[in-house]
Every structure is written in C-alpha cells, then in structure tokens.
Amino acid sequence: MNRIMEVRLQKLTKVFVDKQKKETRAVDRLDVVIPDGKLISLLGPSGCGKSTTLFMIAGLHKPTSGKIFFGDEEVTKLAPEKRGIGLVFQNYALYPHMTVRQNILFPLENMAIKREDAEARVLEMATLVDIQELLERKPGQLSGGQQQRVAIARALVKKPRVLLLDEPLSNLDARLRLQMREEIKRIQRETKITTIFVTHDQEEAMSISDEMVVMDTGVMQQMDKPQDLYNYPVNLFVAKFLGNPPINTFEGFVKSNKVYFGDIVVGSKKIPDGKYTFGIRPEDFRVDPNGFNISTREVSHIGRDTMITFHAEDQELRALVDSDDVKGLKEIKLGVKAGKIHAFDLETGDVVKEKEGV
Ligand SMILES: Nc1ncnc2c1ncn2[C@@H]1O[C@H](COP(=O)(O)OP(=O)(O)O)[C@@H](O)[C@H]1O
Ligand SMILES: [Mg+2]
Structure with a gap:
C-alpha cells in the first residue's frame, strides 16, 4: 500500500450561495489534523456539514477558503482524480450492467497497468473484503452488505492515500450494519489507510473510530477518542449528542x-x-x-x-x-x-x- 497519510484541514470553510444570494455556511473554519493510518469519524446531526467537509477533501467541492494538506502536499486546488482518494457513498453506486469483477477493475481501466497485474489487484481487493466468490455476479444479485463490500473494494483498488466513507452503512438493515461496521474496522486495520468515516450515528462512530470529530452547524465542537468525548464533553451539545439512553x-x-x-x-x-x-x-x-x-x-x-x-x-x-x-x-x-x-x-x-x- 501507499505511504500512510496525515490529512490536515486548515480553517476550511464552505459557504454555499443560492440564487436569492442567501448564504449557507456549511463548514466554518474547520481546523483538524487527521492522523496517519487512523480511522476518524466526522459525527454530527443531519445538515451539520459532514458531507461538505468530505467532498472538499475529495475535491468535489471547492472550499470558499482554507487549505487541505495530504502529508506535506497541499491538495486544495488539485483535481479529484489526482488526489489519490477512494470514495464510498451510502448508495453503493455500482454499475448495474457490469459484473463485480468489472466494477472493481473499472478504476484501473485508464491506468498504465498491465492487464494481469490489474486482475491480480482485483482479486487481492475482493479477498480483502471477502467477496472473492462473487466476482462473476451482477450487483443486482447481491445483498446490500455485499454491494457495499464491492464498493469498498472498488474504492481501494487504486491504492488511494485516503479512504473517504460517507454514511456507508445507512442503507443496511440493523444486523448487517453491525457486521459491516466490524468489517470496515478490520479492512482499515489491515490496510492502515487513513480513513475518514462520516456518520450521524453516535453509536456507530463510538464503536468504529480511533478518534471522532463532533460537528454542529458547520463548526467543530470537539475532537477526541470516543471514551474521552463521552466522559469529558467540552459542551452541552457534545454531552447530549453522545450516549444512549441520553444524558x-x-x-x-x-x-x-x-x-x-x-x-x-x-x-x-x-x-x-x-x-x-x-x-x-x-x-x-x-x-x-x-x-x-x-x-x-x-x-x-x-x-x-x-x-x-x-x-x-x-x-x-x-x-x-x-x-x-x-x-x-x-x-x-x-x-x-x-x-x-x-x-x-x-x-x-x-x-x-x-x-x-x-
Ligand atoms: N450543493 C449545495 N448547495 C447549497 N447548500 C448545500 C449544498 N450542499 C449542502 N448544503 C447545505 O450545507 C449544509 C451542510 O450540508 P451537508 O454537508 O450535506 O450536511 P451533512 O452531511 O452533515 O448532513 C446544509 O445546510 C445543507 O443544506
Ligand atoms: Mg451528509
């Protein structure tokens, strides 16, 4: 795998302006260092700016101000395909007419990489996410959990520097969600790839993360290890957002x-x-x-x-x-x-x- 990567966000800000010139400050001066090789969650209620943050890291949204670094390299203005990121969304976004093998292979199509090397890489990724038996199936013949495994394999096949996951488990039923949580944790540990995991589910974040960034209305409230956030919340919002039954x-x-x-x-x-x-x-x-x-x-x-x-x-x-x-x-x-x-x-x-x- 690639060298592991620290991701630094410096005063990262995104203001959306609609047709009536109304401004939404979706992300407001976010200062975060996401350590090398760790799994960090962005946690907060719907609309607090998690996806916008992730999309700026991915290069899909242009920041209004602020900077993004991968290691020593500033990537703020770098095109998405040059950043070396893998993305997984809530809706698996697999190509329905392609087999699992073709789906995972797809990101490698335009790379100068030998066919047999590419095939080997597909098998390696399929084995990593434990779907090596399903390579000839179409996405429609897979369960939600299996489709999400394919999506993760596809995101990892180019050996990205950073893996970005936006509510990847939200479409799964409760049992599968628990299972895939463990799987994502395992895959992250095995690959040691710096991973940013977006969720609104505090229990999910608590169970999966090395550290969590709690956000509210575009503003970071606290970043800490799950147990420290739980025991030492810096404000009422964090105290109330974590814990079930609630504080x-x-x-x-x-x-x-x-x-x-x-x-x-x-x-x-x-x-x-x-x-x-x-x-x-x-x-x-x-x-x-x-x-x-x-x-x-x-x-x-x-x-x-x-x-x-x-x-x-x-x-x-x-x-x-x-x-x-x-x-x-x-x-x-x-x-x-x-x-x-x-x-x-x-x-x-x-x-x-x-x-x-x-
Ligand atoms: N493309 C967009 N245009 C205008 N406003 C947006 C856009 N994307 C998100 N927003 C607004 O920015 C805020 C943060 O959204 P988002 O990052 O999607 O939140 P989350 O992922 O935490 O639910 C919300 O108020 C949302 O309505
Ligand atoms: Mg979102």
Whole structure:
C-alpha cells in the first residue's frame, strides 16, 4: 500500500450561495489534523456539514477558503482524480450492467497497468473484503452488505492515500450494519489507510473510530477518542449528542460546593456558586442509602441493569443501576458517582470544570 497519510484541514470553510444570494455556511473554519493510518469519524446531526467537509477533501467541492494538506502536499486546488482518494457513498453506486469483477477493475481501466497485474489487484481487493466468490455476479444479485463490500473494494483498488466513507452503512438493515461496521474496522486495520468515516450515528462512530470529530452547524465542537468525548464533553451539545439512553440534563445551582436541583442535593462539585445546566449520565447514578429520595415512576429490569425513571422538579430523569442493588428495596435512594456531575454554563453551554487541587 501507499505511504500512510496525515490529512490536515486548515480553517476550511464552505459557504454555499443560492440564487436569492442567501448564504449557507456549511463548514466554518474547520481546523483538524487527521492522523496517519487512523480511522476518524466526522459525527454530527443531519445538515451539520459532514458531507461538505468530505467532498472538499475529495475535491468535489471547492472550499470558499482554507487549505487541505495530504502529508506535506497541499491538495486544495488539485483535481479529484489526482488526489489519490477512494470514495464510498451510502448508495453503493455500482454499475448495474457490469459484473463485480468489472466494477472493481473499472478504476484501473485508464491506468498504465498491465492487464494481469490489474486482475491480480482485483482479486487481492475482493479477498480483502471477502467477496472473492462473487466476482462473476451482477450487483443486482447481491445483498446490500455485499454491494457495499464491492464498493469498498472498488474504492481501494487504486491504492488511494485516503479512504473517504460517507454514511456507508445507512442503507443496511440493523444486523448487517453491525457486521459491516466490524468489517470496515478490520479492512482499515489491515490496510492502515487513513480513513475518514462520516456518520450521524453516535453509536456507530463510538464503536468504529480511533478518534471522532463532533460537528454542529458547520463548526467543530470537539475532537477526541470516543471514551474521552463521552466522559469529558467540552459542551452541552457534545454531552447530549453522545450516549444512549441520553444524558439527563437539568437547571440547578451550586451553593457551597453542593449541587442542588430544587430542594434536592444531588451531589457535590467544586465550582463557584451560581446557576448551571447540569448533566448526569443514567449509568452514573448509584443506589446510595445516604442519597436523595426519589418518587419513583417506573422501574424496569433489563437483565443485569435496572432503569429507574423518576421525577424531580417536574422533570423526568433516568437512572441505570445494578439490578442486584435494588433487589428487595422498598424505597430507593440515589446518589451520583464521584466526579460524574457535569456542569455547563447556562448561556454558552461550555463545560465548567472543577478547579484542580482545591
Ligand atoms: N450543493 C449545495 N448547495 C447549497 N447548500 C448545500 C449544498 N450542499 C449542502 N448544503 C447545505 O450545507 C449544509 C451542510 O450540508 P451537508 O454537508 O450535506 O450536511 P451533512 O452531511 O452533515 O448532513 C446544509 O445546510 C445543507 O443544506
Ligand atoms: Mg451528509
């Protein structure tokens, strides 16, 4: 394979202007370094600028401003076919009249490459994505997952410097999606090709990525390893976007290092007195005899875990606790695990951290 490639985006910006001269700032001053040989996800809600970013990296959209580097080479103005990228879309975009073999071979047609070398490369790629048995079939005779494997083989056959995947699993049913997730991860590990994976599905991104870039309205919110994003979100948007069931949020206040939600003392946090938006993940509650009383609404056992839905200050919150901990209890009291109350600025939504060593 080719030398692995770091991809750098410098203040990358795309503003679309429609016929009425209305501007859409689809991507806004994106500064990202995508490390060599890693799989990075661009994650965010629909319309946040993920595809636009990917298309600029591919050369299909011209940036309004900013720069793109592959390694030391600036590619901002380079034609798409000269960038050395492989692209895979949600709709596999295979040629229906060609066999799988012809589809994978197609990108090599205009290259100065010997026929037998090309054929060998097709077989190598087909083996990599595990469809070597299907080479003589037409796309219409394949399942969605198999078609997506062909699309990946076709994207890789020219040995690109960077592999770009735009929601490649969205058209697959749930079971296939899980399976192809693992497959993409495996293929990426085997080829070590720098890969950018676009998805709106946080679970998918969490499970597949070395690091994730979380975007909202064209702006990067945070880039980090999945677990660090989950545990240390820099703002309310990231906290809410990651996690299923989602993080509980409520407006409360801090007085003398105690976190209040109405009359309830939820826990402690060493931040200045005042009002905040707080976030607590369901699994960060625990059954605690010294905790606060809850008026339970609903308790449902999900195997090892028990989901407790309760009300506080007219708001519904959810706690996920160990089933053994609530067995036989008449009344449940809850506390929060140490350090697991997130505080965010009421206005900006930015995280407010505890002072170290106080
Ligand atoms: N070709 C285009 N012309 C005008 N606006 C566009 C175009 N492509 C995307 N947009 C707008 O740019 C924003 C980002 O779109 P997109 O990058 O497709 O989001 P995502 O892939 O995250 O769903 C959206 O508001 C979308 O409507
Ligand atoms: Mg998109």
